[in-house]
Amino acid sequence: xxxxxxxxxxxxxxxxxxxxxxxxxxxxxxxxxxxxxxxxxxxxxxxxxxxxxxxxxxxxxxxxxxxxxxxxxxxxxxxxxxxxxxxxxxxxxxxxxxxxxxxxxxxxxxxxxxxxxxxxxxxxxxxxxxxxxxxxxxxxxxxxxxxxxxxxxxxxxxxxxxxxxxxxxxxxxxxxxxxxxxxxxxxxxxxxxxxxxxxxxxxxxxxxxxxxxxxxxxxxxxxxxxxxxxxxxxxxxxxxxxxxxxxxxxxxxxxxxxxxxxxxxxxxxxxxxxxxxxxxxxxxxxxxxxxxxxxxxxxxxxxxxxxxxxxxxxxxxxxxxxxxxxxxxxx
Amino acid sequence: xxxxxxxxxxxxxxxxxxxxxxxxxxxxxxxxxxxxxxxxxxxxxxxxxxxxxxxxxxxxxxxxxxxxxxxxxxxxxxxxxxxxxxxxxxxxxxxxxxxxxxxxxxxxxxxxxxxxxxxxxxxxxxxxxxxxxxxxxxxxxxxxxxxxxxxxxxxxxxxxxxxxxxxxxxxxxxxxxxxxxxxxxxxxxxxxxxxxxxxxxxxxxxxxxxxxxxxxxxxxxxxxxxxxxxxxxxxxxxxxxxx
Numbered sequence: 001x002x003x004x005x006x007x008x009x010x011x012x013x014x015x016x017x018x019x020x021x022x023x024x025x026x027x028x029x030x031x032x033x034x035x036x037x038x039x040x041x042x043x044x045x046x047x048x049x050x051x052x053x054x055x056x057x058x059x060x061x062x063x064x065x066x067x068x069x070x071x072x073x074x075x076x077x078x079x080x081x082x083x084x085x086x087x088x089x090x091x092x093x094x095x096x097x098x099x100x101x102x103x104x105x106x107x108x109x110x111x112x113x114x115x116x117x118x119x120x121x122x123x124x125x126x127x128x129x130x131x132x133x134x135x136x137x138x139x140x141x142x143x144x145x146x147x148x149x150x151x152x153x154x155x156x157x158x159x160x161x162x163x164x165x166x167x168x169x170x171x172x173x174x175x176x177x178x179x180x181x182x183x184x185x186x187x188x189x190x191x192x193x194x195x196x197x198x199x200x201x202x203x204x205x206x207x208x209x210x211x212x213x214x215x216x217x218x219x220x221x222x223x224x225x226x227x228x229x230x231x232x233x234x235x236x237x238x239x240x241x242x243x244x245x246x247x248x249x250x251x252x253x254x255x256x257x258x259x260x261x262x263x264x265x266x267x268x269x270x271x272x273x274x275x276x277x278x279x280x281x282x283x284x285x286x287x288x289x290x291x292x293x294x295x296x297x298x299x300x301x302x303x304x305x306x307x308x309x310x311x312x313x314x315x316x317x318x319x320x321x322x323x324x325x326x327x328x329x330x331x
Numbered sequence: 332x333x334x335x336x337x338x339x340x341x342x343x344x345x346x347x348x349x350x351x352x353x354x355x356x357x358x359x360x361x362x363x364x365x366x367x368x369x370x371x372x373x374x375x376x377x378x379x380x381x382x383x384x385x386x387x388x389x390x391x392x393x394x395x396x397x398x399x400x401x402x403x404x405x406x407x408x409x410x411x412x413x414x415x416x417x418x419x420x421x422x423x424x425x426x427x428x429x430x431x432x433x434x435x436x437x438x439x440x441x442x443x444x445x446x447x448x449x450x451x452x453x454x455x456x457x458x459x460x461x462x463x464x465x466x467x468x469x470x471x472x473x474x475x476x477x478x479x480x481x482x483x484x485x486x487x488x489x490x491x492x493x494x495x496x497x498x499x500x501x502x503x504x505x506x507x508x509x510x511x512x513x514x515x516x517x518x519x520x521x522x523x524x525x526x527x528x529x530x531x532x533x534x535x536x537x538x539x540x541x542x543x544x545x546x547x548x549x550x551x552x553x554x555x556x557x558x559x560x561x562x563x564x565x566x567x568x569x570x571x572x573x574x
Contacts, residue, residue, distance in 0.1 A: 237390065237391070
């Protein structure tokens with residue numbers, strides 16, 4: 001292990017440390033939080049030989065650039081973006097070598113998706129709150145990068161020229177961020193029963209993410225229906241991805257930093273398998289919802305998990321063949 | 332009431348990886364007490380695959396990993412654990428701690444003191460007295476680990492504010508219904524602000540940001556502004572360990 005310094009040249013609109021979130025803290029009033037797009041965050045870590053839940057960098061908008069003072073192994077995932085090392089284009093969704101003194105730069109394109117994830121082989125030095133590096137605005141835990149980030153890494157480098165063909169061709173399950181409207185799978189919940197016709201309305205309508213969206217929830221412009229009855233709904237917990245109809249004519253999809261909610265009906269909950277795409281939805285993005293049953297929803301989630309495990313095996317084999325154990329794969 | 336039993340709970344699926352548990356009963360007080368008892372029992376016997384729980388006022392959201400367990404298993408475990416659920420159940424995995432929290436009660440720290448007194452038909456000093464004479468139990472940790480307490484002894488439940496306050500200082504002691512809560516970070520609230528403690532309630536630089544947990548016992552000790560300043564109060568720690 002050695003300590004590597006990453007000199008931060010440029011950060012995006014919002015650039016923070018991030019991971020897959022807190023475990024078992026919601027019972028103590030702290031939302032799990034973590035990467036909005038958990039799939040891309042997990043894949044970025046796997047591609048550099050880290051455990052899925054390792055600390056990495058989340059970037060929203062603008063440009064992220066840094067220069068390491070020793071060679072590092074990096075992977076960029078998330079929304080489509082342009083990645084360069086020393087000015088030359090390199091692949092995202094693949095392990096990339098960044099030599100000492102060279103700049104890696106990630107140029108986001110908000111038109112295609114909101115967030116990019118950058119993982120580096122090793123352990124990024126950062127503060128934690130309740131066992132996680134994920135920021136929590138409400139508790140004043142902001143997790144900005146600062147001017148220099150330190151990394152503990154066992155990576156010793158591969159002998160590989162930049163002009164040679166790509167070293168890796170790994171089965172990375174790339175998150176598909178299509179050009180047109182994004183289709184989000186939703187499982188109906190009991191709140192839909194109190195609003196006749198809302199299921200059909202949501203299925204046939206189109207919704208647009210407004211700029212008033214944040215990590216607590218996406219606020220969507222589009223048609224809604226309100227319940228006739230005035231049944232009191234007392235403060236209760238809600239799953240991530242819950243579709244809430246507030247008193248105003250809008251639809252809210254709650255995110256990983258949601259808190260308790262009261263008074264508004266929850267008509268459905270986003271399928272686990274659709275949450276990563278939802279985490280990429282920025283202002284202006286058109287969304288359509290598709291009702292699915294619970295079994296279909298879980299099956300899609302299992303499919304994603306199988307892809308991640310296949311990538312873990314393939315990466316582990318590839319690194320092993322190169323004599324790099326990726327010490328973090330088997331801690 | 333303490334002997335009341337519940338043969339059944341309601342379990343509503345909520346998306347593909349959560350269920351909502353409620354205790355059907357006409358009396359909201361019993362619904363609320365029973366769900367706290369259920370949560371403690373559920374956490375003490377947590378079924379495999381359950382990731383976390385979120386406490387609501389009258390409900391418990393149980394979040395699980397659908398690839399590790401399945402909805403029918405979670406539902407079965409919930410019903411099994413809820414059988415013959417008493418309202419009061421001593422199922423402590425840790426010894427209850429006792430806290431004596433100093434609080435400054437004046438017009439500046441407690442801007443809602445006068446209106447609460449008016450609502451209850453008493454003098455502001457009597458509201459302070461009622462709070463000081465109440466023994467609170469922490470029923471759950473609310474947003475950002477705020478201690479939510481039950482046990483305020485007032486003639487009738489205190490109403491919430493019609494217009495929420497937008498920026499309440501950390502340490503603010505707030506009441507609503509027969510509950511009290513301490514604001515850990517600056518932020519909005521619909522609760523009635525009656526005083527402020529000089530202690531830090533939640534310190535995120537500590538590995539364990541709070542010193543309290545559910546079931547702990549809290550009393551509030553009125554102090555003057557000068558006394559509060561002289562305390563040099565830092566992170567809130569328990570006064571003693573109860574037997």
